[in-house]
Amino acid sequence: MSFRIDKDSLGEVKVPTSAYYGPFASRAKKMYKVTGQSAHVNLVRAFVMIKRSAALANKELGALDAGKADAIVKACDEILKGKLLDQFVVEAINSGAGTAFNMNTNEVIANRALEIMGKKKGQYDIVSPNDHVNMSQSSNDTFPTAMHVAILANMVETDAAVTILVRSLRKKAREFQSAIKIGRTHLMDAIPVTLGAEFEEYAYSIERAQKRMREAMDELREVGLGGTAVGTGANTPKGYRKLAIKHLSEVSKLDLRPSPNMFYSLQSKHDVANCSSALRNLAIELTKMANDLRLMASGPTAGFAEVLIPAVHAGSSIMPGKVNPSLAECLNMVCFNVIGNDVSVAMAAQAGQFELNVMLPGMLKCVLDSTDMLKNFLPIFSAHMIDGLKANRERLESYIEKSPVLVTLLNPYIGYLKAAEIYKESLKTNKSIRELVLEKKLMTKAQLDKALSKSSILGS
Structure with missing residues (x-):
């Protein structure tokens, strides 16, 4: 593998020649071995959209040279279409406030913008990750x-x-x-x-x-x-x-x-x-x-x-x-x-x-x-x-037919205490509520049919 020498505020770093990330991401890639998971694609897209929007705003306000801004926007558009996603190498959990991921994004966009302008990766004096891609911004x-x-x-x-x-x-x-x-x-x-x-x-x-x-x-x-x-x-x-x-x-x-x-x-x-x-x-x-x-x-x-x-x-x-x-x-x-x-x-x-x-x-x-x-x-x-x-x-109907709890619907007819007695007897004898009520002549068949009808059960 061949390397280029990139330079940032901390000094020189060997970066793979083919890489679009730069010195900050290279250091972060070694430091933040945490989850084994790359940053979420929607985070990548979100950051790239922010860089694109910032470049357009800075250009329109006269703060950023039009040529550099256009190259940055074009680089962002390529990434938003799915290119260079493998260059976002900082893991999902990284530095506090996400500075490492912000700089990873800045470096990828800067290096692709340099290529678009006919320059070489790493020529940050022409398009800088900090001064141009990150213009008017902070990780914060x-x-x-x-x-x-x-x-x-x-x-x-x-x-x-x-x-x-x-x-x-x-x-x-x-x-x-x-x-x-x-x-x-x-x-x-x-x-x-x-x-x-x-x-x-x-x-x-x-x-x-x-x-x-x-x-x-x-x-x-x-x-x-x-x-x-x-x-x-x-x-x-x-x-x-x-x-x-x-x-x-x-x-x-x-x-x-x-x-x-x-x-x-x-x-x-x-x-x-x-x-x-x-x-x-x-x-x-x-x-x-x-x-x-x-x-x-x-x-x-x-x-x-x-x-x-x-x-x-x-x-x-x-x-x-x-x-x-x-x-x-x-x-x-x-x-x-x-x-x-x-x-x-x-x-x-x-x-x-x-x-x-x-x-x-x-x-x-x-x-x-x-x-x-x-x-x-x-x-x-x-x-x-x-x-x-x-x-x-x-099965549902069998539970309804056998359940002693149906006696609750008879409270208005026979009272709570009598209903409780019937409930206990039903459990003890395994006889149905209907069978016991009729056997004890507590209600007529017509009354019982009405009390235990579907409309009564559903309260309708």
């Missing part, structure tokens, strides 16, 4: 802005995935609206409900969580680009902030707007933490649903067996014919990770000092990991679990 305002852009890009896909799940649940709710089943409280038999009502509740609760996600997304549209080092906007030409964010909003298609308080945008990570907590709350609702489905599907002979689940693969390597709720189990694990990631985000959000929160890369990785899992898996879960569920109506 670009990384928080890139966080918002990258998270929003992932959240848009996550929101679409949640919508798919809600639609699947509502479809099942309609399909199961006439399937009466035993309700359960404290895991014990309770007044009957319909399977459809349970699925409608899942859809409703997840839709409520989705609403909070969307509210969190709107807050993320406020960005601190232009605040530079501490939020003062030092070293930016007049009008830069508004113009740069305008260009960023256009290229990202995310309807971004300047933060009302630039110091807040650099110091506080409330907006990111709020988004993470919205994802956590969604995960809590999803976990509850997944747990219910696993219980409903348990059996087929020694469990509830209220629903029949589609087989996505063999359930056991030793027990032939076994079908497991594997996708619900996978959803549980996704949700546990989302909840754990939110704890990390909360710890990072409170760990800032004075004018800057420096825990940004770790925080961002957690939110992007959470959204990646949700946007990738929820459509699979919807299509291969929810859409394929069937109600085991015969």
